[in-house]
Every structure is written in structure tokens, then in C-alpha cells.
Amino acid sequence: MPVTKAHKQVVINRYYVNYPDHEPRQEDPNYVDFEAYRRAHIKTAKCAMAYTGECEGGLELHHSHIEFALQNGINLSWLEHDYPGVSDPKTVGAWVESGANLLFYCEHHHRGPGGVHKASSSDFEAEHYCHNLIGPATTEEK
Numbered sequence: 001m002p003v004t005k006a007h008k009q010v011v012i013n014r015y016y017v018n019y020p021d022h023e024p025r026q027e028d029p030n031y032v033d034f035e036a037y038r039r040a041h042i043k044t045a046k047c048a049m050a051y052t053g054e055c056e057g058g059l060e061l062h063h064s065h066i067e068f069a070l071q072n073g074i075n076l077s078w079l080e081h082d083y084p085g086v087s088d089p090k091t092v093g094a095w096v097e098s099g100a101n102l103l104f105y106c107e108h109h110h111r112g113p114g115g116v117h118k119a120s121s122s123d124f125e126a127e128h129y130c131h132n133l134i135g136p137a138t139t140e141e142k
Helices: 031-041 068-073 076-082 092-096 107-111 121-127
Strands: 059-063 102-106
Touching: 031 059, 031 102, 059 107, 068 092, 102 107
Parallel strands: none
Antiparallel strands: 059 102
């Protein structure tokens, strides 16, 4: 059976996200919880992908399930399915800013070319187990 040789492939994803109305982060009453969590854990925190040895940059706190800017668009019954007890519209904001929804990533794994905010979900998941899977496209590849 023929083998496909190792190769690079440029991947371009272009789409839009419908963000609902939301307050600026600093005006959110639960933002203090986010900052308190960060301060309480930053000294002992490690990137959630530190085991890969591919970390770069400082640690950043990531909303792992629901981004802050999306919380007003949450279908609470869908959220309740995966996270029982958090579907109260009066308290969901506190959950969004709590440790149950937060992960530390290094800058590379958070906002870098293969980071959780840049790579597709399937590619980011594969990056957990494949060395050097995602890298920046060079000028001639863009």
C-alpha cells in the first residue's frame, strides 16, 4: 500500500462569530472573580500543555468552555446538559469566571498559531499528542 509522505499543508479557516450584546470585561461584576482566581493560582500554575515541552511566553488564563463575550448567548438547557446546576441566568456569569471554566495556557498555546484561539478544535486537540503539529505559515505559504 502506498504511503503519503510527510508534508506541510496550509489551512485557512474564515468564518464569523455572532457575539451577543455584552458588557466590557472590566464592568462585569464577576470580573473580580476571574482576577481573584488568576492571582490565587498564578504562582503555581502551569500551562495545561506543559507536558509537551513546547510552551513559550507567559501564562494566560483562558475561558475553556464558554468565553466571557458569549455568555449572554448561551442556550442554558444545552449548558445544563454538560454542567448540571449552572443554568440559572442570574449565576451563570459567576460560573463563566470561575475555576470550573478556566485553564492556564502559555501564550503560545493560548493565542499562538496553534493556540486554542487560532487552531481548529480538531487540530488543537491533535496538537496535544503530535509534536510540532502546527506552526506559523511563512510569507510564501500565506
